[in-house]
Amino acid sequence: MSLSERLNEDMKLAMKSQDKFKLSVIRMVRAAIKNIEIDQRKTLDDQEVLDVLNREIKQRKDSLQEFEKAGRDDLADNLKAEIAILMEYMPQQLTEEEVKAIVQQTIQEVGASSKADMGKVMGALMPKVKGLADGKVVNQFVQQLLS
Numbered sequence: 001m002s003l004s005e006r007l008n009e010d011m012k013l014a015m016k017s018q019d020k021f022k023l024s025v026i027r028m029v030r031a032a033i034k035n036i037e038i039d040q041r042k043t044l045d046d047q048e049v050l051d052v053l054n055r056e057i058k059q060r061k062d063s064l065q066e067f068e069k070a071g072r073d074d075l076a077d078n079l080k081a082e083i084a085i086l087m088e089y090m091p092q093q094l095t096e097e098e099v100k101a102i103v104q105q106t107i108q109e110v111g112a113s114s115k116a117d118m119g120k121v122m123g124a125l126m127p128k129v130k131g132l133a134d135g136k137v138v139n140q141f142v143q144q145l146l147s
Contacts, residue, residue: 029089118143125138
């Protein structure tokens with residue numbers, strides 16, 4: 001079952017179970033996917049749907065930080081619940097040890113020795129961990145290991 005089909009099925013289940021919150025989150029994601037499909041005039045494959053999900057999660061995490069700074073716990077709790085629902089559709093995230101091992105391997109492959117080579121490392125690394133690890137975490141490990 002593709003990711004789009006799974007979203008459709010879960011939307012139907014949310015309708016049947018009267019779960020309005022989950023239904024609204026799934027509808028919002030499906031709308032974002034549909035907008036991109038219309039813009040590109042093609043149906044998205046699973047990898048492209050994952051990219052949309054990643055972008056939606058990232059937007060919510062950024063908003064979550066702002067709401068927490070402003071002391072808006074009600075909105076922050078809402079966003080945490082939305083993120084939890086969206087994370088159900090993401091593949092299993094890599095652990096920090098796995099990310100660190102991949103970063104070390106890529107640094108050796110590229111032959112990087114200083115922070116000046118960070119662009120080369122990130123360019124080679126991001127396709128390997130796309131959708132499996134947060135870019136900020138990967139970036140921190142690269143900086144840490146190159147310094």
